[in-house]
Amino acid sequence: MTGLHERHLAVSPDWLALYYRQPLELTHGEGRHVWDADGNRYLDFFGGILTTMTAHALPEVTKAVAEQAGRIIHSSTLYLNRPMVELAERIAALSGIPDPRVFFTTSGTEANDTALLLATAHRGSNQILAMRNSYHGRSFSAVSVTGNRSWSTTSLSPLQTMYVHGGVRGRGPYAELSDERFIKACVADLEDLLGHTRGAAALIAEPVQGVGGFTAPPDGLYAAFREVLDRHGILWISDEVQTGWGRTGDHFWGWQAHASNGPPDILTFAKGIGNGMSIGGVVARAEVMNSLDANSISTFGGSPVTMAAGLANLSYLLEHDLQGNARRVGGLLLERLRAVGAASPAVREVRGRGLMIGIELVRPGSDEAAPDAAAAVLEAAREGGLLIGKGGGHDTSVLRIAPPLSLTVSEAEEGAAILGEALRAAG
Structure with a gap:
């Protein structure tokens, strides 16, 4: 040792x-x-x-970080922050969400925690739908919607969470079905589950489950889920912490593999955008983002240094x-x-x-x-x-x-x- x-x-x-x-x-x-x-x-x-x-x-990122650190490292969201506004503008435009608002955090866990706060406030419900085998972070609320036993560190929860089939294609009761029948079976399971709820706030789902072993449903599953969710007024949160920024190759966001009826109501991101710098965030429709009726700020979310890194990194990713x-x-x-x-x-x-x-x-x-x-x-x-x-x-x-x-x-x-x-x- x-x-x-x-x-x-x-x-x-x-x-x-x-x-x-x-x-x-x-x-x-x-x-x-x-x-x-x-x-x-x-x-x-x-x-x-x-x-x-x-x-x-990456030279472009290290240069941006050094130059920004030489000017000012920290201010908090209580002051106007040019790098934060510029990165928010770019992410809003890329998100696909109409009338988007962006809030920066320091991690994917915090981003998902914020998304759950927004959804429950907007809907007036603490019921959350989540996918079996999922992982959404380490905070008390994020653990409580994590459907992976290895990473669910407590059964105590501020939320009432109900788990839906569909995140794992190759195991479970529907594994032997064709893709079309798999989707129909998962939708039927969702419909049945909603018959036992009092009005869930949101479904949170990773388009590709990261910690769960890079498992994914057939393309179109979440679009089929969305039709059901919309009938019930339930929001869709797409956890793009691992799938965002083009990693899947076919799409810039993982939700786009399920995009026949539009983008999610809330999108969370983190990890790759900072290329190692601590950035997370949430994009949501203004109606949803503005649901909070109390003061809320972030001390470290949107730090000028991390925002400079994110801008340089995103530019490099798109230009190359x-x-x-x-x-x-x-x-x-x-x-x-x-x-x-x-x-x-x-x-x-x-x-x-x-x-x-x-x-x-x-x-x-x-x-x-x-x-x-x-x-x-x-x-x-x-x-x-x-x-x-x-x-x-x-x-x-x-x-x-x-x-x-x-x-x-x-x-x-x-x-x-x-x-x-x-x-x-x-x-």
């Missing part, structure tokens, strides 16, 4: 998890690579949990068509990983979209989740010079692959080869 690891354990909560048997101290990064304190270089396929979205040490790169290089990587998976009896499924890919592991010859195998592959990939993540709703048995969106073809090929070796080495 290293001295820093010992010091970490002495001052940190027992529940603060670290990856790897010998945890890494990452000291610097460049492009799609990072280095540890021992000088080892790694290809980064996890980006600090999908947060380093464009590249490590990183969404298109995610589609092209992500498609290649998915193809390579499916070939790798076909050669391993431990791989149940390789799924994903763009640069958001999950490899679900099971005990060979069964459908039983294999968290030990996932942990072993994580270690073996590190030994091979590749950092990946893990997650899943069945005992953390899914390898999560989400590189920066500037990933090159050669890096995708290299990472797939290392993963293939890691799967073989882990047995």
Whole structure:
């Protein structure tokens, strides 16, 4: 055990998890690579949990941060803030939401917490619909709408939460149905559930479930849900903390795969927009955003420095068509990983979209989740010079692959080869 690891354990909560048997101290990064304190270089396929979205040490972002820090670092939302207004204008225009208002927070957890506050205030109800296997953050309210046992740290809740089928296509009672029948069955389940409520405030849903193992319903499910929700006056919150900014390749936002009847009422975002700087936020129709009838500010949300980073990062992403790169290089990587998976009896499924890919592991010859195998592959990939993540709703048995969106073809090929070796080495 290293001295820093010992010091970490002495001052940190027992529940603060670290990856790897010998945890890494990452000291610097460049492009799609990072280095540890021992000088080892790694290809980064996890980006600090999908947060380093464009590249490590992106010059445009580091320059914007340094220049803004040299002017003023902090003011709070009590003062006019030019970088915050400029980034809000750009996000509002990109959101697809009519008459949008934007509120910045410091994290995705806080963004989802704010969305729940807005929805319950607007509707006068504390009933929330959420998806099974979902994850929405670490706060008291966000945990209370999290449908993943591994991350639901308490059963106490300020909300009455009811869980809906549909977020996981390949498991559960509807797994064997066609996509069309799957959607119909999930809609019927939603209709039945609403018959037992007194007027829910909102449905909160990740278009692709992140912590849950990059699972997703068939395209169009949330559009079908929206028809039901609209009849009941229930809001739709799209949690885009992991799916936003073009990561899925096909769409800029995850909700657009379900867009036949328009955008969500509320959209939450975070992670990638700051490229490592702490930015979260909410976009909502003015009618919904303005529901609060008491004072509310943010001390750190919309910080001039983080807003400068977000503006530079978003400009780089759009100017270099990183969404298109995610589609092209992500498609290649998915193809390579499916070939790798076909050669391993431990791989149940390789799924994903763009640069958001999950490899679900099971005990060979069964459908039983294999968290030990996932942990072993994580270690073996590190030994091979590749950092990946893990997650899943069945005992953390899914390898999560989400590189920066500037990933090159050669890096995708290299990472797939290392993963293939890691799967073989882990047995």
